[in-house]
Amino acid sequence: METLDELRARAEGAPSILELMDDARVRAFSAEVDGLFFDWSKTKVDEGSRALLLRLLDERGVAARRDAMFAGEKINETEGRAVLHTALRAGPDAVVEVDGVDVMPGVRETLERMRAFAADARKRFDDVVNIGIGGSDLGPAMGVLALAPYHDGPRCNFVSNVDGADIADALEGLDPERTLVIVASKTFTTTETMTNAATARDRLPGATFAALSSDLERTEAFGIPADRVFGFEDWVGGRYSMWGPIGLSLMIAIGPERFDEFLAGGRAMDGHFRDAPWARNLPALLALSGLWHNQVLGCATRAVLPYENRLARLPAYLQQLEMESNGKRVSMDGAELSEHSGPVVWGEPGTNGQHAFYQLIHQGTRVIPCEFMVAREGHEPGLEHHHRLLIANCLAQSEALMRGRTHAEAKVLLGEKFEGAELDRQAAHRVFPGDRPSTTLVYPKLTPFVLGQIVALYEHRVFVEGTVLGINSFDQWGVELGKELARSLEPILAGEESADGKDASTRALVERLA
Numbered sequence: 001m002e003t004l005d006e007l008r009a010r011a012e013g014a015p016s017i018l019e020l021m022d023d024a025r026v027r028a029f030s031a032e033v034d035g036l037f038f039d040w041s042k043t044k045v046d047e048g049s050r051a052l053l054l055r056l057l058d059e060r061g062v063a064a065r066r067d068a069m070f071a072g073e074k075i076n077e078t079e080g081r082a083v084l085h086t087a088l089r090a091g092p093d094a095v096v097e098v099d100g101v102d103v104m105p106g107v108r109e110t111l112e113r114m115r116a117f118a119a120d121a122r123k124r125f126d127d128v129v130n131i132g133i134g135g136s137d138l139g140p141a142m143g144v145l146a147l148a149p150y151h152d153g154p155r156c157n158f159v160s161n162v163d164g165a166d167i168a169d170a171l172e173g174l175d176p177e178r179t180l181v182i183v184a185s186k187t188f189t190t191t192e193t194m195t196n197a198a199t200a201r202d203r204l205p206g207a208t209f210a211a212l213s214s215d216l217e218r219t220e221a222f223g224i225p226a227d228r229v230f231g232f233e234d235w236v237g238g239r240y241s242m243w244g245p246i247g248l249s250l251m252i253a254i255g256p257e258r259f260d261e262f263l264a265g266g267r268a269m270d271g272h273f274r275d276a277p278w279a280r281n282l283p284a285l286l287a288l289s290g291l292w293h294n295q296v297l298g299c300a301t302r303a304v305l306p307y308e309n310r311l312a313r314l315p316a317y318l319q320q321l322e323m324e325s326n327g328k329r330v331s332m333d334g335a336e337l338s339e340h341s342g343p344v345v346w347g348e349p350g351t352n353g354q355h356a357f358y359q360l361i362h363q364g365t366r367v368i369p370c371e372f373m374v375a376r377e378g379h380e381p382g383l384e385h386h387h388r389l390l391i392a393n394c395l396a397q398s399e400a401l402m403r404g405r406t407h408a409e410a411k412v413l414l415g416e417k418f419e420g421a422e423l424d425r426q427a428a429h430r431v432f433p434g435d436r437p438s439t440t441l442v443y444p445k446l447t448p449f450v451l452g453q454i455v456a457l458y459e460h461r462v463f464v465e466g467t468v469l470g471i472n473s474f475d476q477w478g479v480e481l482g483k484e485l486a487r488s489l490e491p492i493l494a495g496e497e498s499a500d501g502k503d504a505s506t507r508a509l510v511e512r513l514a
């Protein structure tokens with residue numbers, strides 16, 4: 001891609017972030033929508049590079065593909081499906097057609113049934129166990145923890161791993177009469193989920209079961225009555241599904257009204273993504289900062305660092321959203337990508353990470369672009385001083401990464417303690433190279449509405465990055481081979497089949513573990 005080459009040329013010998021920094025830059029390299037403020041001024045993108053990045057969006061036809069997505073066109077070409085998670089949060093008057101049929105009456109009807117079911121479940125049950133994995137787990141698990149201050153419904157447990165420890169621990173001490181087990185699986189075939197669901201049925205007789213799936217024949221075969229089944233269509237991808245039936249546990253936890261606020265946050269971000277010019281468009285700006293760091297500068301990872309303890313599961317959620325969506329090797333037409341695919345995404349909440357892995361971010365030899373997130377306000381009355389410290393730490397990290405510390409400054413700090421060659425040696429360990437990039441997302445307070453804005457912001461960011469790279473962000477063929485091989489290994493481990501066809505290493509491991 002020529003524009004990317006031009007950007008790489010500009011990045012060579014670009015001024016430092018500190019040299020670029022001034023008030024005008026902060027105004028130019030930040031944008032705000034509905035209280036959400038994104039600052040990307042602490043990057044090395046200058047005005048010229050920004051113009052080229054914006055050009056990339058036009059060259060790659062991002063606007064047309066965005067409009068095609070919202071219009072229900074089948075942009076998930078490898079599976080022949082539309083991509084309409086946005087329909088799950090569309091307003092009451094929305095009309096969204098797939099193959100000439102408006103899908104919104106169905107969406108609204110399911111949402112109404114969910115509301116009635118959730119309102120009743122909040123009275124009848126003490127515990128909800130959501131059994132699901134990947135997109136059928138991470139969204140509601142992340143959301144229930146994030147919105148703990150609004151959680152006034154039954155306790156929610158999330159079981160995902162096929163490791164029997166997960167279901168065994170979750171079922172421990174539950175009263176079947178007061179427990180709702182939700183089997184969440186789009187396909188209703190996923191080994192982990194079906195194995196855990198069967199164990200729950202055996203070990204907790206008398207519990208109430210509900211199902212969230214797009215395969216109504218399989219939910220019936222499992223024995224779940226139709227009035228406790230909430231279906232969705234194939235145009236909702238697993239990792240984009242927490243807005244609909246897969247969000248049922250979250251709706252039960254916080255109540256239908258607050259779930260509506262969550263949907264409204266997502267809807268507001270959709271409107272912004274559709275209408276705002278790219279230069280002020282938050283999803284586009286996040287994507288451009290991502291493309292700059294990953295494809296232009298060659299940084300293979302990005303750290304997501306929420307200064308919000310209740311966003312502890314957000315990095316895991318974003319790992320699936322970003323890496324399953326944009327971790328592809330070919331473009332839409334099947335040709336090998338000319339650029340790297342999406343980055344490795346990782347992170348932990350601050351301030352904890354500061355005392356663990358930030359060492360490498362500050363002084364390691366590789367540059368790790370950091371995405372900080374922080375709220376102006378917390379939820380804990382009387383603990384405002386905690387929140388001030390939290391904010392101070394968040395801002396201190398991005399400042400330290402940008403500023404760094406020179407050898408001369410380190411020597412001054414060491415003062416009289418050392419001299420000569422020893423002073424130089426000791427100072428070298430205390431040097432921070434600086435000029436390390438970060439972005440900061442500031443939000444007013446982690447309410448259901450704001451969580452909706454943030455999740456939709458990241459969804460669209462992934463879409464923009466994927467579109468620029470020519471990737472289909474909505475399939476996940478890369479997870480299939482491991483599943484097939486696991487299916488072939490299970491009977492070998494059970495002693496029913498021979499390991500002869502396997503390679504020497506796998507045979508030796510089978511022997512040790514069988």
Ligand SMILES: O=P(O)(O)OC[C@H]1O[C@H](O)[C@H](O)[C@@H](O)[C@@H]1O
Pocket residue numbers: 133134135136184185186187188189190193238239324476479
């Ligand atoms: O909801 P399910 O059909 O059970 O799928 C659960 C998950 O497993 C699959 O292997 C995919 O990698 C994920 O995208 C999906 O979210």
